[in-house]
Amino acid sequence: MKNDYEAVVGLEVHIQLLTNTKAFCSCTTKFGTSPNMNTCPVCLGHPGALPTLNKSVVDYAITLGLATGCEIRPFSIFSRKNYFYPDLPKGYQISQYEDPICYDGALEIELAEGQKRIGITRIHIEEDAGKSIHDVDIDTLVDLNRSGVALLEIVSEPDIRSAQEAYQYLMQIRQIVMYLGICDGNLEEGSLRCDANISVRKRGTEKFGTRTEVKNLNSFRNVERAIEYEINRQIELIESGGTIVQHTMLWDATVHETKVMRTKEKAHDYRYFPEPDLVGVSVSEEWMQQIRQRLPELPLARKQRFIEQFGLPKYDAGILVDEQSLGDYFESVVSKLSGKTEESYKLVSNWLMTEVMRILSERKIPASEFELPAEFIAELVDLLVTNTISSKIAKEIFPQLLTSNKSPIELVKEQGLAQISDEKLIESLVKDILSQNSENVEKYKAGKSNLFGFFVSQVLKQTEGKANPKIVTEILNRELNNN
Amino acid sequence: MISYSTFRIAAQNGTITTTDSTRQVVSEIEKQKHLNAFLTVCESEALAQAATSDKHFATGSPRLLEGMVIALKDNISTKGIRTTCASKMLENFVPVYNATVVDRMNAHGGIIVGKTNLDEFAMGSSNENSAFGAVEHPLGDNLVPGGSSGGSTVAVAAGLVHVALGSDTGGSVRQPAALCGVVGFKPTYGRISRYGLVAFASSLDQIGILASDVSTTARFFDAISGIDERDSTTAELPATQSLAMIEQPLLRSFTVAVLPDSELAGCDADVLKVYYSRLEILRQNGATIIPAEIPGSTAWIPTYYILATAEASSNLARFDGVRYGFRATVGDDDEDAMIVRSRTQGFGAEVKRRIMLGTYVLSSGYYDAYYRKAQKARRLVLNGYNDVFTKADILFLPTTPTPAFKRGEKTADPVAMYLSDYFTVSANLAGIPAISIPAGTSSEGLPIGMQLQAKSFDDERLLYFAHHFYQLFN
Numbered sequence: 001m002k003n004d005y006e007a008v009v010g011l012e013v014h015i016q017l018l019t020n021t022k023a024f025c026s027c028t029t030k031f032g033t034s035p036n037m038n039t040c041p042v043c044l045g046h047p048g049a050l051p052t053l054n055k056s057v058v059d060y061a062i063t064l065g066l067a068t069g070c071e072i073r074p075f076s077i078f079s080r081k082n083y084f085y086p087d088l089p090k091g092y093q094i095s096q097y098e099d100p101i102c103y104d105g106a107l108e109i110e111l112a113e114g115q116k117r118i119g120i121t122r123i124h125i126e127e128d129a130g131k132s133i134h135d136v137d138i139d140t141l142v143d144l145n146r147s148g149v150a151l152l153e154i155v156s157e158p159d160i161r162s163a164q165e166a167y168q169y170l171m172q173i174r175q176i177v178m179y180l181g182i183c184d185g186n187l188e189e190g191s192l193r194c195d196a197n198i199s200v201r202k203r204g205t206e207k208f209g210t211r212t213e214v215k216n217l218n219s220f221r222n223v224e225r226a227i228e229y230e231i232n233r234q235i236e237l238i239e240s241g242g243t244i245v246q247h248t249m250l251w252d253a254t255v256h257e258t259k260v261m262r263t264k265e266k267a268h269d270y271r272y273f274p275e276p277d278l279v280g281v282s283v284s285e286e287w288m289q290q291i292r293q294r295l296p297e298l299p300l301a302r303k304q305r306f307i308e309q310f311g312l313p314k315y316d317a318g319i320l321v322d323e324q325s326l327g328d329y330f331e332s333v334v335s336k337l338s339g340k341t342e343e344s345y346k347l348v349s350n351w352l353m354t355e356v357m358r359i360l361s362e363r364k365i366p367a368s369e370f371e372l373p374a375e376f377i378a379e380l381v382d383l384l385v386t387n388t389i390s391s392k393i394a395k396e397i398f399p400q401l402l403t404s405n406k407s408p409i410e411l412v413k414e415q416g417l418a419q420i421s422d423e424k425l426i427e428s429l430v431k432d433i434l435s436q437n438s439e440n441v442e443k444y445k446a447g448k449s450n451l452f453g454f455f456v457s458q459v460l461k462q463t464e465g466k467a468n469p470k471i472v473t474e475i476l477n478r479e480l481n482n483n
Numbered sequence: 484m485i486s487y488s489t490f491r492i493a494a495q496n497g498t499i500t501t502t503d504s505t506r507q508v509v510s511e512i513e514k515q516k517h518l519n520a521f522l523t524v525c526e527s528e529a530l531a532q533a534a535t536s537d538k539h540f541a542t543g544s545p546r547l548l549e550g551m552v553i554a555l556k557d558n559i560s561t562k563g564i565r566t567t568c569a570s571k572m573l574e575n576f577v578p579v580y581n582a583t584v585v586d587r588m589n590a591h592g593g594i595i596v597g598k599t600n601l602d603e604f605a606m607g608s609s610n611e612n613s614a615f616g617a618v619e620h621p622l623g624d625n626l627v628p629g630g631s632s633g634g635s636t637v638a639v640a641a642g643l644v645h646v647a648l649g650s651d652t653g654g655s656v657r658q659p660a661a662l663c664g665v666v667g668f669k670p671t672y673g674r675i676s677r678y679g680l681v682a683f684a685s686s687l688d689q690i691g692i693l694a695s696d697v698s699t700t701a702r703f704f705d706a707i708s709g710i711d712e713r714d715s716t717t718a719e720l721p722a723t724q725s726l727a728m729i730e731q732p733l734l735r736s737f738t739v740a741v742l743p744d745s746e747l748a749g750c751d752a753d754v755l756k757v758y759y760s761r762l763e764i765l766r767q768n769g770a771t772i773i774p775a776e777i778p779g780s781t782a783w784i785p786t787y788y789i790l791a792t793a794e795a796s797s798n799l800a801r802f803d804g805v806r807y808g809f810r811a812t813v814g815d816d817d818e819d820a821m822i823v824r825s826r827t828q829g830f831g832a833e834v835k836r837r838i839m840l841g842t843y844v845l846s847s848g849y850y851d852a853y854y855r856k857a858q859k860a861r862r863l864v865l866n867g868y869n870d871v872f873t874k875a876d877i878l879f880l881p882t883t884p885t886p887a888f889k890r891g892e893k894t895a896d897p898v899a900m901y902l903s904d905y906f907t908v909s910a911n912l913a914g915i916p917a918i919s920i921p922a923g924t925s926s927e928g929l930p931i932g933m934q935l936q937a938k939s940f941d942d943e944r945l946l947y948f949a950h951h952f953y954q955l956f957n
Binding site: 044084277278 | 558559560566568573576578579580582677678679680681682684685686712713714715716793794796797799800801802803805806807813818819822842845846847850854
């Protein structure tokens with residue numbers, strides 16, 4: 001029954017911009033100050049105060065627009081979205097309505113069955129409201145530090161067909177805005193917010209079903225869960241003979257259900273009209289060109305390049321590009337390798353995905369704040385590839401790199417950790433071991449082949465782990481099996 | 484009260500001090516209290532400013548407005564001084580910042596003696612809509628002084644101040660100026676910063692100047708005009724230099740456009756008499772009179788009231804009792820109910836009427852029929868004016884259809900009241916500069932004003948013509 005239906009989902013994503021000051025006044029956007037400290041007559045909505053546009057907001061909007069293949073409108077205007085709310089100081093939000101600054105873009109998402117293109121209808125600039133705090137005994141409290149902080153709203157086409165696709169789309173947006181450095185991408189803290197428009201229809205039909213809007217999707221998990229829930233709720237309702245009503249729903253993350261927040265009759269009439277206090281935004285070709293030149297390589301393209309250029313598995317490439325500075329760190333290490341082979345690249349990837357990422361997650365820092373010079377990892381991998389040290393030794397000296405401020409080569413020299421690869425020396429050691437353990441040699445030759453490991457470990461023990469295990473194995477084989 | 488130019492010479496000569504003149508003004512305001520022109524008198528602040536002015540005069544370095552006594556319409560934000568907009572909503576509201584014009588006049592040595600009465604939030608044409616009582620016409624007789632800048636106009640007309648600031652959204656400076664017999668100037672939109680002017684209709688609002696002569700108007704305009712980075716709608720132009728310009732002799736020939744006679748049909752006979760006689764004077768002094776055709780003049784008032792109320796409905800949304808201003812008693816119900824109660828009790832009837840009108844014309848399903856259509860009509864007005872000013876220096880027309888009317892005469896009929904703005908709203912729709920100058924009196928001795936309009940950013944030339952016409956008429 002469920003398979004007879006197809007979900008049609010569109011997402012509205014709000015991202016809070018990392019501009020230093022608010023969208024229409026010069027108040028700081030820094031968090032962590034006391035309530036209502038980052039305010040002025042403009043963002044408090046005092047009588048007579050007027051907004052003035054922060055140009056970097058437009059810069060960020062164009063950046064995201066270009067990164068998502070949008071058309072950029074040479075001239076766009078602001079509008080007022082009117083509604084009353086205690087934390088909305090002016091009684092309207094400055095936004096864009098007709099003719100937003102960016103339109104007609106798209107981005108690719110990765111699915112098990114391949115890539116899929118999700119259209120972007122529009123991206124527009126708006127300002128954030130303040131915060132109402134209801135959970136106090138006496139009253140509702142209002143904090144206007146957030147009032148006037150710049151947002152971009154990204155509206156997708158109804159191209160999304162499942163909760164998983166919605167999840168991937170949102171992840172992709174998050175990665176892109178973080179790569180562009182325009183948003184910190186934190187869903188839990190509200191710097192990235194998501195509402196979903198959801199409807200279902202019988203497979204093979206063209207006409208969209210009645211949609212509901214689901215709000216309060218404040219984590220990636222909740223986005224997936226809420227959409228999944230709402231799709232199933234709609235299918236079950238239709239199957240049991242009911243009809244979908246165009247409500248605004250709220251996701252309740254504690255009981256995992258969507259609940260009606262507003263009925264259509266109570267929907268706001270926002271009475272949009274052009275904002276008369278601001279002049280329009282003109283975007284010149286030169287401005288766009290400047291921004292285009294500064295655009296970084298985007299995560300998906302970078303992943304593809306990592307696969308092709310470095311021969312990395314898809315999995316590795318995905319993890320390395322997920323956070324931009326980890327990818328940067330990887331490229332930095334790779335550029336410092338003496339031996340540029342796919343074997344080395346894969347080793348670098350392994351080291352980053354295990355040892356380095358473990359430390360980063362322990363310290364909760366991005367790779368950009370990791371103090372270990374990229375040269376050290378490159379040297380370590382070079383030493384491994386040239387068989388100068390064993391991976392066992394490499395793992396042992398890694399923690400010392402972090403504490404000693406010495407390079408791997410220095411540590412290897414200082415502590416005499418270089419691997420013994422001298423065949424003559426190893427041969428004589430092997431012969432000694434075999435003659436000292438003649439009983440076991442007999443047993444081995446009688447068929448107890450698992451004793452081979454014993455001989456290897458004896459040789460390694462003799463050399464404090466420095467004998468090249470590959471050579472030890474070769475010589476042991478020769479000595480035991482040919483005599 | 485002596486004119487500012489006379490005062491300035493006397494102060495420079497040391498025969499008068501700003502402190503004395505300010506004291507005198509404060510006591511005169513007290514004597515004329517029955518006019519109800521002032522809502523707040525700031526004596527101590529004014530005297531402190533006056534002491535500074537005296538020093539400047541004593542050292543021979545008077546600034547452009549040194550010692551000039553100024554009143555501000557009480558919808559212009561003054562730091563630390565109550566700014567009420569003549570509304571119960573802001574009865575006790577004390578701003579935390581100065582409007583740009585206040586900073587500029589302070590920097591030029593002006594002395595603010597008080598804040599004047601107005602129609603609540605500048606909505607009205609008779610100053611009967613103030614929460615703190617109507618303003619009296621200086622001639623008494625139960626006449627209205629006009630509005631909405633009634634208090635500022637009366638302060639000038641009664642000789643209480645040298646100059647007063649008003650705001651002109653559809654004629655609120657020019658109409659009372661005409662009714663009270665003073666000069667009322669609305670500059671080009673964007674020539675004076677609106678930062679700190681409590682918005683009624685942002686795309687139409689412009690701070691305007693009231694004074695007893697054009698020269699004081701020009702001096703004051705030069706001091707406060709020019710680009711302001713806090714108001715993005717100000718034009719990228721420096722302050723004006725009109726004071727020097729107005730003294731140049733009148734051109735031997737110039738072109739004056741006039742409306743077709745049919746447009747003047749609604750005017751009072753006395754107004755027409757003054758109008759035609761003054762036009763004859765202009766003709767005798769070198770004016771070529773040409774007809775002006777501005778299409779759709781019957782749509783001016785509806786267009787204006789749609790756009791102005793639409794913007795007002797949004798501009799006044801911030802008065803919700805949450806952060807400042809009047810708050811109704813908090814009940815057991817939610818914040819929404821508190822907001823509704825505060826607005827119901829805090830706003831007067833005319834303000835509520837306009838908020839409802841504006842909300843209606845913006846609401847979904849009606850936007851295209853009203854707001855969008857009005858925007859188109861506005862563009863037609865602008866185009867019409869552009870056409871007129873390719874041929875003429877000045878458009879000459881009455882400021883109001885009638886002289887001052889009686890209190891209560893039009894309060895029952897809002898549309899009749901709105902029609903008293905018939906000749907003034909189009910300048911706001913087009914954003915062009917316009918000025919009303921005293922031009923004569925009615926058979927009953929009531930002042931009658933005539934209006935001059937010019938093309939956008941031709942403010943200095945407009946003041947120049949106004950200065951000469953004023954002398955020709957009086």
